Amino acid sequence: MSISNDIRKLLDIQDENITFEENCVHIEQYKGKTCKFVKGRLTYEPTSCAKCSAIKEGASIFKNGTQTSRITIPIAGAYPTYLLLKKQRFMCQACGSSFTAKTPVVNDHCFIAKTSKVQVLIKSAEAQSIKNISKDCYLSHTTIQRVINAEAKQCKPYNQTLPKHVSFDEFKYAKGLMAFEYIDAETGDILDILEGRDRRTIQNHFITHYSLKDRMNVETVTIDMNAGYVSSIKELFPNVKIIIDRFHLVQLVNRSMNKTRVKIMNKFHTSNGEDMKKYRRLKAYWKLFLKKESDLSYTEYKHYPLFGQRLESAIVQEMLAYDEELAINYNLYQSLLRAMNQRDFKALENILNQRCPNETSTYLRTSLKTLRKHLPYTENSFNYPYNNGRIEGINNKIKVLNRVAYGYRNFKNYKNRIILHFNLKAIEQSVGKTIENETRPTAA
Structure with missing residues (x-):
């Protein structure tokens, strides 16, 4: 019995009606691959007939040979593993029919253990392809997808009542x-x-x-x-x-400002040495234009290529001096960011209602038009935390x-x-309960 207990624990089998003998594990070739086979026996004394439900009295239900099933179980070690389960057959004298012993390890008329299906579900909840899951569980692609579809039905895709x-x-x-x-x-x-x-x-x-x-x-x-x-x-x-x-609001003006910088930067792409210097600076330090002014460093000096020892804020101000249009669009961009960051709807509304300077780029004009169109919904984004x-x-x-x-x-x-x-957490809980309930030995 100690051998049976150890093998049951090793294979995650909780049905005590399944027993194992010494030297029950064999390494053989199956479908051109080296596989591991574990031989077991399932037998118990039934209390009634599985066909006619007649209660057993004396020898009214007697043992009538065995039937061997090859059940796929999770890989134990390096080889695909199968459980060769010799199931007891019974004959009922009341109805003259025979039936086979049942076990919660596997469903009726199925040759894939429930533990293998659990392994499929756990791996399917991770970022793995069906092909990789098939290799790990040694099951076909169709079987993997069938298990996934069956479990997904248990997770309702929608609720009968909508959330607020x-x-x-x-x-x-x-x-x-x-x-x-x-x-x-x-x-x-x-x-x-x-x-x-x-x-x-x-x-x-x-x-x-x-x-x-x-x-x-x-x-x-x-x-x-x-x-x-x-x-x-x-x-x-x-x-x-x-x-x-709110992220899409910021992203809208962010992209417009970046396109404006690129347009002005390309003006300096000439044969003149000073213009090319400005071009390289505007191209290299594009991120500084998109940062909030409050996030720029005003106290810490660092060495920057093309500038030397400078402050971040000083670099931005020097590049803004290259072109008046760039400075005007930058100031408008920063005012929009401040209003959105502080959730100041009145400030944002004032900016949108004001007449844009003539130097405002077409990109920012388009963004301002879009913001005006969505202004009522923008106010809700400031008032709600969602x-x-x-x-x-x-x-x-x-x-x-x-x-x-x-x-x-x-x-x-x-x-x-x-x-x-x-739904990984919900599946783990339901699977845990399923294993605990379904893998308990049936009453004899």
Whole structure:
């Protein structure tokens, strides 16, 4: 019995009805590969017939030979491992039928151990391709995907009631194709992923899965500066307040300022030596233009190539003196950053309502026009603490999954993999309970 106990612990088998004898492990060739086979025996005294449920009385149910099953279990050591389980067969005199002993180690009519499926789920929750999981678990690609799909069904893709605060965003999952996702802005839980991001797909989804009462309970929806979402949100959620993610507001003016610097920098790309010196400086120290003025160093001297021993603030001021247009656009850019950083909506509104100087670049003019268009939603971004930080982080992980897997042709399989990846904690808890409950020995 001590040998059986040790082997059961080694193979994560909790069914005490399975026993092992000495020299039960053999190394053999199977399908052209060296594999490890562990021979075991499953037997017990049944209390009733599995076919007609007749209670055993005396010899009404008797043993009738054995049936050997080759069960795939997690690799023990360096070789693929199989459990050659010799199952006891029983004959019932009441109904004249026979049945085989059952074990919680494997499902009925299945030859893959539950522990192997658990291993697949754990590896699927990591950033690994199906091919690598298949090699590690020694299972086929189809089996791996089938296990993932079955477990993903247990994770509801959406709730019957919507949270009060929701975030919208999209991500690319194939060439020229974008998927839509929405999450709980407070917890970061993925509520669902849609194959398309067009207005019809989004509206049909929310109208189909959520009642008007549930949609009326939504207080805020956080989005990027995608104007296509605004009209759909107003129709779907009557009481909602739209929030523009602050990161996208800063990014908008940041890119405009950088394009302005490049345009002015190219003016100095001439044959003149002094102009080329200015060109090289504007090209090398582009990051200083995008920093907030308050983050520039005003006290610490450092050595900078092309400048020598200088302060950061002094370098910026010297480069701004190269061109009046650059200085005007820089000051406007910094005033916008201060208003956004301090969440001062009145200051931002005043800047947007003022007439732009003639030297303002077309890039910044376009950004100011966009900010005016989204001004009501920008005010909400200053008043509420919600942003798209969580959903952007989720998108980064989704892109890693897509890159590791070299893409997915089937969107449903891709969606199931994403759901499984981001429900790792819930899966671990459910899997732990499943193993604890299902691998207990059945009553004899």
